[in-house]
Amino acid sequence: MVIHILKISTKINFFIGVSKKKSPFGNFVTFLKCFRPINKRLHLETILKINQLSKHFGKNKAVDQLSFEIQKGHVYGILGPNGSGKSTTLGMVLNVVNPTSGTFSWFNGNIDTHDALKKIGAIIEHPNFYPSMSALENLELVAKIKCLNEPNYQEKLDLVGLWERRFDAFRTYSLGMKQRLAIASALLNDPEILILDEPTNGLDPQGIHQIRDIIKKIAEQGTTILLASHLLDEVEKICSHVIILRQGKMIYDGSVESMNASHGFFEVAAENKPQLLQLLESEPAFESVSELPNQLYKVILKQPMESDTLNKMAFEKGIVLKHLVKRKESLEESFLNLTKNE
Ligand SMILES: Nc1ncnc2c1ncn2[C@@H]1O[C@H](COP(=O)(O)OP(=O)(O)OP(=O)(O)O)[C@@H](O)[C@H]1O
Secondary structure (H helix, E strand, O other): OHHHHHOHHHHHHHHOOOOOOOOOHHHHHHOOOOOOOOOOOOOOOEEEEEEEEEEEEOOEEEEEEEEEEEEOOOEEEEEOOOOOOHHHHHHHHOOOOOOOEEEEEEHHHOOOHHHHHHHEEEEOOOOOOOOOOEHHHHHHHHHHHOOOOOOOHHHHHHHOOOHHHOOOEHHHOOHHHHHHHHHHHHHOOOOOEEEEEOOOOOOOHHHHHHHHHHHHHHHHOOOEEEEEEOOHHHHHHHOOEEEEEEOOEEEEEEEHHHHOOOOOEEEEEEOOHHHHHHHHHHOOOEEEEEEOOOOOEEEEEOOOOOHHHHHHHHHHOOOOEEEEEEEOOOHHHHHHHHHHHO
16 A cells, blocks of 8 residues: 555664565565656646544544645645644545544545555654665665656755765664655655655754755745644744644634734723723724723724724824724734634
8 A cells, every 4th residue: 555655664663673685675565566657747726625524532533524625836734732633634634544534535536545645745753764774775765665767866865955965874864864864755756745744843943944944945846735733833934824723623724824814903091991992892993892901901903903093083082092002913822812712
C-alpha cells in the first residue's frame, strides 16, 4: 500500500539493525508497482474535500463531523491544542486511520485514494532513516522503493540546505537536519501536496526558523501545504488559511487574515456616563457595549469607524469625552476568544 511508502521513516526505524545487504526493502520493493509520473499538466483546484468526517475511540469523539476543503496553491494550517484531533484527521485522509463515519475525496474525487496518495508527500512520524547510510544513500533508497525515475537529489537537498552534507551518515545529523532530510524525502516525487504533522516539534529556535523558511519556499514553488500545529505563531507565520479544531470539532475555517478581521473596539469615557451610554446603545454601528474598570465603556464595532467620528458624534450630543482610544484584538486574542466561546 502506498501509505507504507509515505511512512518510510517508520518502516526504516522498524528495520534499523538489519544488515544492508539483506535489506527488508528488497522484498517490499518487488511487491510494489512503479508509480506513474505525476501529470504536471493537471491543474486540479480542489485538492482535498472532507465531508462530515468523524473518528471515535470508544466514547472519545477524537474528530467530530469535520468538513473542509483544501484548494490548490494555498498553505493550510490545522490548528488546535494537544488532543484536539489534528493527527487523527491527517491519519484518516492518509488512509492510516479508519474513519468512524463521513467521507473525504482527493483531487476532486477524480481518482481513488490509492492513486491520490502517489501525489502526496507526507511526514506524520518522527524522521528516521538508516543511521549508517548517508543522506544521499537514504534518498536513493526511498527513490528506489517509490520507483522514481532519476529524481533531482541535488534540487531537493539544496532546498533543505543539506547538499553539502549529503555524504554524511544520517546518525551524525541534528534533529533539525533529520527533519529537513525527511522533507527532502517527501518531496522526491514532486508531490501536489505536502502534509506535515507538527513540523517544528522539538527543534531549537534556529531549527524552527529553518524549517519555516523551507516550508515557505516550497509553497512559493506552488506546492499546496497542509500542516498540523498547536502553535498559533507558527500558523500565523506560514499559513494563508487555518482550520481550528477544539475537542475534535471545527470552530473556525477561513483565512488567517480574517481570523482577526474584526473592526476593533473603542474604549471611551465621559463625565456624564448615562448620557454617553444612551448614545453608545443607540448607535447602529456598535455591536455591543460593556463596562470596564476605571469608568470606561468598551464598544465593539460591527462596521468600520474612526475615533474622530465617535468624538464628533458625542460632541454634537453635548457629551465631552475624557477618554477615547481605538484598539484591535491581536490574532492571539481572537484565537483565545474563538476557543473560549465555543
Ligand atoms: N489510537 C488511539 N486510541 C485511542 N485514542 C486515541 C488514539 N489516537 C488518538 N486518540 C485520542 O484522540 C484524541 C485526538 O488525538 P490526536 O492525536 O488526533 O490529537 P492532536 O490534536 O493531534 O494532538 P497532539 O497535538 O498532542 O498530537 C485524543 O483524545 C487522543 O487521546
